[in-house]
Amino acid sequence: MSQPTTVSPTDRTTIRRLPELANRDRAMLHAIVDEAYVCHIAFIADDDTHCIPTAHWRSGDDLYIHGSNGSRMIKVLSAGAQACIAMTLLDGLVLAKSAFSHSMNYRSAVVYGRFEVVQANDEKLAAMDAFMDKIAPGRKHEARPGNGKEINATTVLRISLGEAAVKVSASMPSDKHEDFHLPVWTGVLPLNIVRGAPINAEDNRNVVIPDYVKNWSTR
Numbered sequence: 048m049s050q051p052t053t054v055s056p057t058d059r060t061t062i063r064r065l066p067e068l069a070n071r072d073r074a075m076l077h078a079i080v081d082e083a084y085v086c087h088i089a090f091i092a093d094d095d096t097h098c099i100p101t102a103h104w105r106s107g108d109d110l111y112i113h114g115s116n117g118s119r120m121i122k123v124l125s126a127g128a129q130a131c132i133a134m135t136l137l138d139g140l141v142l143a144k145s146a147f148s149h150s151m152n153y154r155s156a157v158v159y160g161r162f163e164v165v166q167a168n169d170e171k172l173a174a175m176d177a178f179m180d181k182i183a184p185g186r187k188h189e190a191r192p193g194n195g196k197e198i199n200a201t202t203v204l205r206i207s208l209g210e211a212a213v214k215v216s217a218s219m220p221s222d223k224h225e226d227f228h229l230p231v232w233t234g235v236l237p238l239n240i241v242r243g244a245p246i247n248a249e250d251n252r253n254v255v256i257p258d259y260v261k262n263w264s265t266r
């Protein structure tokens with residue numbers, strides 16, 4: 048079945064505050080999931096609400112995470128707990144004339160649902176390959192694959208991106224009319240994740256440097 052191209056709001060994913068910032072484009076949702084390296088997962092365990100940061104990746108219309116079988120988050124999510132996942136890309140600081148009108152430009156997504164455990168070994172390996180591809184395309188062919196012990200000690204979880212909200216703010220400051228005359232600079236201070244120059248580990252002397260390392264800071 049082909050994936051829907053829009054994000055259809057449910058009761059809990061209907062953006063009520065500044066609804067004009069809601070984005071229904073599933074391609075935007077996928078782009079946020081792909082660009083963000085880290086998501087924050089909220090769930091309830093032991094009578095407390097927790098929100099834990101972790102790495103994630105996407106395949107099709109599913110988001111994946113992985114972790115040690117011993118992790119509380121992994122155990123609780125594997126048991127089918129309700130989860131809420133947030134991903135945020137911060138694009139800029141919006142400086143207005145008045146302190147109260149300052150804001151931020153961002154692309155953010157919130158996903159609801161329950162994770163399922165990726166059980167089949169081949170699916171688990173394919174999922175981990177997809178994770179390696181997100182870190183550095185091609186690296187899965189170079190790094191030593193996980194051995195049985197490592198794979199068995201790791202749980203891979205998948206959740207559908209079917210129930211999601213996307214909010215995008217990309218604006219210049221909006222000032223009140225009575226503040227227009229104030230001699231205060233306004234505008235946007237853009238923010239980006241910057242790729243730095245690769246840092247060699249000591250044991251790299253006889254190693255061919257792959258293109259994704261050579262081109263890391265320019266791609």
Ligand SMILES: Cc1cc2nc3c(=O)[nH]c(=O)nc-3n(C[C@H](O)[C@H](O)[C@H](O)COP(=O)(O)OP(=O)(O)OC[C@H]3O[C@@H](n4cnc5c(N)ncnc54)[C@H](O)[C@@H]3O)c2cc1C
Pocket residue numbers: 059060061062063064065135137151152153154155156157212213214
């Ligand atoms: C980097 C950043 C900085 C922000 N700073 C502030 C701030 O300082 N003060 C402030 O009040 N708000 C801020 N926001 C906006 C904030 O995320 C909420 O959207 C806003 O506070 C409204 O909350 P609410 O519970 O009334 O939302 P509602 O509109 O009632 O939320 C309804 C549903 O919409 C979805 N939703 C809500 N917010 C988001 C979102 N950001 N992304 C994706 N889905 C969403 C969720 O599914 C939620 O259940 C910021 C957002 C980002 C990403």
